[in-house]
Amino acid sequence: MTLPTHPSNHTTASFETHSLTIELPLEVADQLAQTHEDGLEGAAVAALQLWLKIGEKHLGIAKGYALAHGISTHAAIRKAIAKVLDEKAPRIATTEPLKKVRASRDADIYRRAMLGIKRKQLAQDYGISEIRVHQIIALGKKTDPKNSPEAKNRVAEVLRDWDDPL
Secondary structure, three states, X not given: OOOOOOHHHOOOOOOOOOOOOOOOOHHHHHHHHOOOOOHHHHHHHHHHHHHHHHHHHHHHHHHHHHHHHXXXXXXXXXXXXXXXXHHHOOOOOOOOOHXXXXXXXHHHHHHHHHOOOOHHHHHHHHOOOHHHHHHHHHHHXXXXXXXXXXXXXXXXXXXXXXHOOO
């Protein structure tokens, strides 16, 4: 049995919509797009839905974690979401040995540091701690041929010859 439809039996609602623009670095946007079957837009919608579902209980957990680790609640939530996204992101297969990949990364970090890029920025760019960046730079300085005793002696000789009057 079907009931006759009458205009008073149907409810319609109209909602006001707002647009939202999110600016992300291309690398982050690409990684985010790979985490959802509908690409970047689907991932952004899922992230907003997740944010709405976090609720008081999880905010309390994030606040406790933030307090224990000396970071902001926002940073704690960001860290938790980044960890989940990282676990779900597909791994890029490479034929190069991991040692060679790391050596290349470390050389790039050292080169950029010598160009004046701050360690904090390098840590963010490579997803490693500032302490690790400091270790990489220290090792780079130690192994840089320009810092060898022979190179330093040659520089000293040139400066001495330069200072000697004719």
